[in-house]
Amino acid sequence: MQFGIFTVGDVTADPTTGRTPTEHERIRATVAIAKKAEEVGLDVFATGEHHNPPFVPSSPTTTLAYIAASTERIMLSTSTTLITTNDPVKIAEDYATLQHLAGGRVDLMLGRGNQGMVYPWFGQDIRQGIPLAVENYNLLHRLWREDVVDWKGRFRTPLQGFTSTPRPLDGVPPFVWHGSIRSPEIAEQAAYYGDGFFHNHIFWPPEHTRRMVELYRRRYEHYGHGAADQAVVGLGGQVYMAKNSQDAVREFRPYFDNAPVYGGGPSLEDFSEQTPLTGGSPQQVIDRTLGFRDYVGDYQRQMFLVDHAGLPLKTVLEQLDMLGEQVVPVLRKEFDALRPAHVPEAPTHASLVAARDAAAGSADQKAGVPA
């Protein structure tokens, strides 16, 4: 099982000091956080993508390439890449380039974006969100798999004899996760292609997560990619830890109460009960996280949100220490012990290359070609 962190990239005032970091500080902090994630033994770092203040990550592949050059092992991903307002041709080019630079340590998560005004800035319309996601990804999927593409669609100028360069590393495209909170069409899309499905699992009660994952698994089997319990599922989550749970709640409360997404709404206690948010001791985080399996089954990737709502860099790095030293090793062991042998790990570049070669090998055998 893979463990990692995902960031929104918000620039938010620290409510305990009133100080807002500069964009420069936030970008440098993002890099420091990613490097720390590798240092403490996490498997994945993912950045969001936004094109309006108060967010800084408008250029994810630039940031991820820099992180790739400063790290050795950690997988780089997104949370999410906007499949609606980005040109799928540019996504194909940018992420293939990143794949080469990062030596294959790249996958990406696609999302639609939920801010109405962003779409027109990129010449699109949020009411076409689902059709855009469906058509754009279909093109992206082909650009990475066919050397020469002739294509015509509703939203983008046609392509004649187009080759997306560079070609994916080793001829194997980055693995794709499709993220959605409540649109069954996106679970269907992930299942159709045999791609991963990711549920943000932060803003809404577990019931919504369960329903989306159940649909994805059922349809994954329907489309012949494997049994439902072999589908590739990722979950988000958010935690704030301290040695004692009372300290965790006390320290996190001002950040929760002023957070852009839920500030002014439910109390920290209510929201912790209604959603997977956990403020508590490392042991409480372990127990709660193990419980996710009860409603989504054995899954492949767990991502945590730790650096939002104005939390200072120092605190975030301390959170990562606790995550890496006290929480993830236990979760890794427990989840691995529970997972049946036929349920796969999350794909990596190496495993995808091996699977491709194995498939080619068995096809050669069938055709009587010696290996």
Place this chain on the structure above:
Amino acid sequence: MTRRIIAVSSGMSEPSSTRLLADRLARESATALGGAELGGAENSSAETRTVELRGHAHAIADAMLTGFPSGALRGVVDDVAAADGLILVTPTFTASYSGLIKAFIDILDPDALQGKPVILGATGGTERHSLMIDHAMRPLMAYLRAMPVPTGVYAASTDWGAAGLDERIGRAAAELAAMVAGGPVQQPVRDGFADPVPFEELLNG
């Protein structure tokens, strides 16, 4: 067949005339459907539930901010969506319905009231606001494609001591009963989870 009638009141005080009007509309509607209240006669063909939004005010504000209704409010939202008939009663505040009932309607699924028979009721300090039901509440129902009965029931303070309110309540209840007994007008909304649109259809759509 048991029909479910839910009355939603956004009255503020305890007791409130808004709640009183909601209860009377619910009782008369159940009677008109030939039934009795929940827990009543064995052969009852209508069960009613009255909900006061005041008790859910914090949860409604939370749901506006988080995007999901939690706790007991979740049950109210589900019951409204599943009801065969709805009674909405609000006090008249600054020439319109109360913000609380609007906030509640705002957190419902956009198609939750589609094709649903509804009685619109309102209370107020003066008769001068009696057209509020028609000028403010009906357009809201039109947007939601709900089916409000022709008779709106407005009760000014003086109406509680005057003739005519009973008659209007009875007429609205009879209209609701007739619409509810007529069966659902709207096709059920497709459940995208039980019955997802196949991907080829999405791709070629």
